Amino acid sequence: MTKKRWGEGVYNLISWFDIGKVAKATVMVVGAGALGNEVLKNLALLGVGNIIIVDFDRIEYSNLTRSVLFRTTDAEKQAYKSEIAAERIKEINPEINVIWLNGDIEKEVGLGYFRASNVIIGCLDSILARYVVNNYAFRLNKPWIDGGIRNLDGHASVYDKGKACYACSLADESKQNMAIREGCADVFQESLSFGRVATTPISASIIGAVQVQEALKIIHGYKDGDRFENFQVCRSLNSKSFYYEGMNMDAYSIISPNYFDNCPHHDSWENIIEDINITTKTTIQDLFVYFEKRYGDNIEKIYLRNPFITHILIRPEERKYEAMIPDSKVQEFILKNDIKIGLEETAYKLPSPEGGYYFIDESFKWKNLTLEQVGVPDFDILHIETKSKDYYIELTSESF
Template identity: 35%
Template sequence: MDKIKIISSHIAEESPVDRQERISWWRQDILRKAKILVVGAGATGNEVIKNLALLGVGNVFICDMDRIDTSNLSRTVLFSKDDVGKKKAKTAAERAAEMSVYPDFKVDYFDGDVVYELGDGVFRQFDVVIGCLDNLNTRLSVNKRCCLLQKPYVDAGISELACSLNVFHYPHSSCYACGVSSRDVAEERRIRYSCDVFKKRAIEEEKVPTVQISSAIVAALAVQEAVKILHKDVLETEVCFGKRYFFQGINNNFIDMIVPKKEECLYHNSYGDIIETEFTNKVRLRDFLEYVKEKNGEEYTLEVGSELKFVISANCRSCNKEIKFYKPAHRIYEEDVYCEECQKAGKTTNGYTDYKYVLDFCHDMEEKDILDMTLEEIGIPKLHILSLRNKDDKYIFYELSGDIKNVMPNIY
């Protein structure tokens, strides 16, 4: 009997992460320092966020633009009946903070359109990006930013009892887009945009038939990959990037395949050196261009890329009259492209319309008024990274780093 030690005082002091720390290679300090970006706080996002909080990951950023719906409740561990109607991202962040094993867990959230309103600089701050999305459009946009900033991208998908997991790290492997056909990309555009450039308000998106257990399986696999990626310097087995795993729960088939790097993939670009600035997206375009000119001793042109078209005017789809917009295309809906009279008369017609837009912004641009607009007004999100080009086509990249406190007040 004298061999039995009373250890009850010990139990009270036991660490909540004791069991995982017993894994020989486990480094809890790596997880505590880690920063993970979770895009999508639906069924899979809920499971992923729960896993991260319980593992003791120190910093989590959650993105979602939707509100909680009754139909979510059977699949969302972080939401309860009283949450119906509340914002998913904010609610998930609050629950994650309650659930974390650490009181100093840091969580921030973004409640908006990831494709157009989340700056590329956000992605720069994170070690791993986990996509818990239900549509190709947002997946491709997240993939684009992961390529530009060379971040590991773990993408989870579900359908009925099946789930798929994609793990990429461009330029070390292929990217998500390498495995997507151009036909699927075209179909996705057809669903979301009119035949010219404007957004459709009501999109014909299909509701995926699925169940919580599929989310739980794929979320566990996704977070396990993230844990391994974070431990890459201490793990003997290397994480395989450029791979797709598919689990069919109906017959327990588990297959993995390599996604080959496509030479002609349009997503294989990365930013060069990024220069931090104290600016936010509230700076006037004129002042920003002035600053860049002063710093570099020559004029630079701000290039926003074809996805961020700034529309000056478009012709009414019905009577062809010119309508002034001075707005980025992503803030204009298809039905806005009718003049007031035609809207009142209920005249509608489909088809392509002419529109005038800007992709390059510089001091000597034709539409001088635009120089007095803020970067936010021309469509640049907070904490974005801006590409500037001089007359010799040399590029420099400036980040609106002044926004970091606005975008992630807890993490920073």
Template identity: 45%
Template sequence: MQEKERYEWGEGVYTLLSWFKMEKVKNARILVAGAGALGNEVIKNLALFGVGHIFVVDFDRIEISNLTRSILFREEDAYSHAFKSEVAARRAMEINPQIKVTPLVGNLYSDVGLGLYRSADVIIGCLDSRIARYQLNRLSMRAGRTWIDGSIENLTGVVRVYSPGISCYECGLSREEFNHIMLRTGCADVVRMQSSAGRVATTPISASIIGAIQVQEAMKIIHLDDGSDPFKTLQGKIFRYEGLTNSVNIYRHASWKNTCPAHEQWSDIVKAPGLSATMTVREVLSRLKALLGSRHVEINMRNNRFIDKIISDNPEKEFSVRIPESDLDRFISQNPELRRLSYKTLFHKCFFENIDDSFPYGDFTLRQVGIPLYDVIQVSTDTAMAYVELSADAAIFN
């Protein structure tokens, strides 16, 4: 049997480009949020460029309707209801066996640790809702990372690049859009079942064009050094493609309001090689006290509060839950009694927003209470606020 010829991906092709730096691309880490039509095009192009490690985040499963504009999916994937992120990752590595693609089945806000966002060179958003963009923007700002947003509808497509200090998705929201997001994300203590986003009519051409522009921008950002690079990015701008009229326009969009709560960049992060989300709450609290030199520590659950129980209005009845808030809708939908009640009553949530020594479920792991692997946790001490990375989980994502 003839041995396969050894080769390096892109050698003699991309190396002909004056600006292309092979080592930078091979060592790059890019996080792609969303593996639908846009995500397929983005992931495909990143694989063709030879980006060393791609992370694909999506909680959804493949449907027949996805096949018309998703190059990485097949009919058998839809019939088996396979997860989009897992199939996209597998097919991308079939395109380029020299890269690594890690699928993450889950929600970008509650199931992906901030440490992973911080480890990425750039983040690409291929999302279909304002809520998801709002959440990705907040995480990207905390991590201090640029993210590239793409959206498509019919023959139209838009690309925006958001960078800390230059532009912010939340700053550009109208009051009506912001109020809609606040309504959908729910009140502090009341469960509102989230409706799924409706399908948007679009074409594979729109997805292909916008996905290509997103990856082109990502390649520029990976190569940025000292400002002497031969290209300009879309940072602080909007790229708009209109297929109906064959027009392309670029607008300035440097929306940055100093009072915006999204500009919460977490700095001076303490790396903790001895801490993991697989450890129990009790053990983590003990180690945090030693690490931060404080007798009292409190973990803030701002991303994903822990729901102890819910109480229905009519009839008034208490249900023990003990799960992260992100799992509550699924928990209700899978419980026949709760699902039936959800059509005619509200559920009031009894939750923990902070966790300290008084937390009654100290034997639960951080993952069980809603803190993902490789996260950065916000910790209050007797005297200050600290940000601690669960660095023991980093090796999982290498």
């Protein structure tokens, strides 16, 4: 018996379903908790060919009540959510390619993964994490689907270029300011760790299913008003939010708030260059030399999403610890070196803060460090400024 392609004899009986298109699609799922589990299960069952899973957490016992992909043994081992989710969806559908990334979406995930995706699905539980995904998705012109659950309720929304984005929808301007201002990274981490709300597997199944249903429309390129042979009309959630309330059995969708003209998230990066000669193993010095030779221009500034920390200052005693690590490694560093500090007492000394960003120039003392060592993740897109223009250079990926 010849082996059939995934979905053959099933999905090809559905008039609008294109097995080939779905198999070629790439979907990134940010967050592998209750909602992420449901989304990933559906993507695997539908035969979505390429799936990128991002999460920075480990599996705990409390996750088992609503995570279809996790087992008791995973919680015992405190295994990474992203890794186990990847393993389990491969068991469901061995034909799919899965990449799992254990890291913080704000700083440790290369923007190349966003660029390589057809659609990004957010399964997050904090405003700031959503804000970050929204920022990167719009920067790279990718639609993204937000989902959220609480108890028996949930919501899903689709955001795409030209329409109101998630940041536009934050009616409360103070929330926007909170996220925009420098230092939001710590707030973001904290809210992810402590801001959890009780959810049920029921709302996760419903909202996760709606998110994947909308992802399928995006993958197929279906727009509002498209008609199918049984005279069904496509209505998407583009610039709308769907709400589900389990206890009083209500479901409705409402149009997203107005487009916010001054929204900081609407600028996208154009003319991204894929440069096979730059990887995270390239040193800062080599990058300067190569860039000048290849592009005939001189680097003024490299924007780092993951600020490079030279020292950690402990205020009461004014003690200084030499760190030389990217911001995302600070917590690990503090634990490893048994540095006793409270949050109030911490201060970071940065090389050259300028408008919330940090720049490396030729006088950078640590120019023999590689991009990886200063905090640039694999498959990232470097934002380089020269006197005349901005360059966006995608680094070669080791895994993609």
